[in-house]
Amino acid sequence: xxxxxxxxxxxxxxxxxxxxxxxxxxxxxxxxxxxxxxxxxxxxxxxxxxxxxxxxxxxxxxxxxxxxxxxxxxxxxxxxxxxxxxxxxxxxxxxxxxxxxxxxxxxxxxxxxxxxxxxxxxxxxxxxxxxxxxxxxxxxxxxxxxxxxxxxxxxxxxxxxxxxxxxxxxxxxxxxxxxxxxxxxxxxxxxxxxxxxxxxxxxxxxxxxxxxxxxxxxxxxxxxxxxxxxxxxxxxxxxxxxxxxxxxxxxxxxxxxxxxxxx
Numbered sequence: 110x111x112x113x114x115x116x117x118x119x120x121x122x123x124x125x126x127x128x129x130x131x132x133x134x135x136x137x138x139x140x141x142x143x144x145x146x147x148x149x150x151x152x153x154x155x156x157x158x159x160x161x162x163x164x165x166x167x168x169x170x171x172x173x174x175x176x177x178x179x180x181x182x183x184x185x186x187x188x189x190x191x192x193x194x195x196x197x198x199x200x201x202x203x204x205x206x207x208x209x210x211x212x213x214x215x216x217x218x219x220x221x222x223x224x225x226x227x228x229x230x231x232x233x234x235x236x237x238x239x240x241x242x243x244x245x246x247x248x249x250x251x252x253x254x255x256x257x258x259x260x261x262x263x264x265x266x267x268x269x270x271x272x273x274x275x276x277x278x279x280x281x282x283x284x285x286x287x288x289x290x291x292x293x294x295x296x297x298x299x300x301x302x303x304x305x306x307x308x309x310x311x312x313x314x315x316x317x318x319x320x321x322x323x324x325x326x327x328x329x330x331x332x333x334x335x336x337x338x339x340x341x342x343x344x345x346x347x348x349x350x351x352x353x354x355x356x357x358x359x360x361x362x363x364x365x366x367x368x369x370x371x372x
Contacts, residue, residue, distance in 0.1 A: 126167035230275035239274035
C-alpha cells in the first residue's frame with residue numbers, strides 16, 4: 110500500500126523520524142492500517158517519505174515503543190500493526206509510580222475514588238453480556254482455588270472487566286493502569302488461598318449488587334474490599350521496609366567507618 114506523505118520533504122529535518130512516526134501513526138488511527146496489517150518495506154517508506162532508511166528505522170522503533178506496531182526480524186519479517194498501546198501506557202504509569210516512590214496509601218486512595226465512579230457507571234450501563242463475563246471470571250477463579258492455585262490473574266482482571274462494563278474508554282484506561290500498579294504491589298505479598306478465597310467472595314458479592322443495580326451496596330462492598338487489600342499491603346510492605354531500612358542503616362554505618370565519621 111502506498112503511503113500518502115503530503116508535500117513536505119522531511120530530509121532536512123533533524124527530527125525527521127518523529128515526523129515520519131507521526132504520519133504513520135495518523136494513518137493507523139484513521140484506520141488506513143489496521144491491527145495485523147504489514148507496513149511497506151523500509152526501503153519503500155524511505156522512498157515515499159524522501160528520507161534515509163535509518164530515519165524510517167528510528168520512526169518504526171518509536172512506534173514500537175509506543176505500542177502501535179511490532180517489528181519482526183527475518184526473511185518474512187517486517188513491521189506489523191498491533192494494538193498494545195494500553196499495555197505500554199500501563200507499564201509507563203507503573204514506572205512513574207516507582208520513580209515517585211508512591212505509597213500504598215496513595216494508591217489505595219486513588220483506586221477507591223476511581224472505583225466509585227466505575228461502579229456508578231457500571232450500575233447504569235452494564236449489559237447482560239458484561240455481567241456474564243464477570244461471572245465467568247469468578248468461576249475461573251473458584252476453579253483455580255479448588256485446585257490449590259491462587260487465582261492472581263483472575264483477581265486482577267475482575268477489575269478491568271468491571272471497568273469495561275462502564276462502557277467508558279477513559280475508565281478502562283485508568284483502571285488498566287491502576288491494576289498494573291496493584292498487580293506489582295500484590296506480586297510482592299504472600300498469595301494464600303485463604304486471602305484469594307476472600308477476594309473471590311468479595312467479587313461475587315459486588316457482582317450480585319451490580320446485578321441488582323444496588324449502587325449503595327456495591328460501593329460499600331468495594332470499600333470494604335479495598336480496606337482488606339490495604340491491610341494486606343501495608344502489613345507486608347511495613348515488614349519489607351523494616352528490612353530495607355536496617356540494610357540502609359548498616360550500609361551508612363560502614364561508609365561512616367571508612368570515612369572515620371562518628372555515629
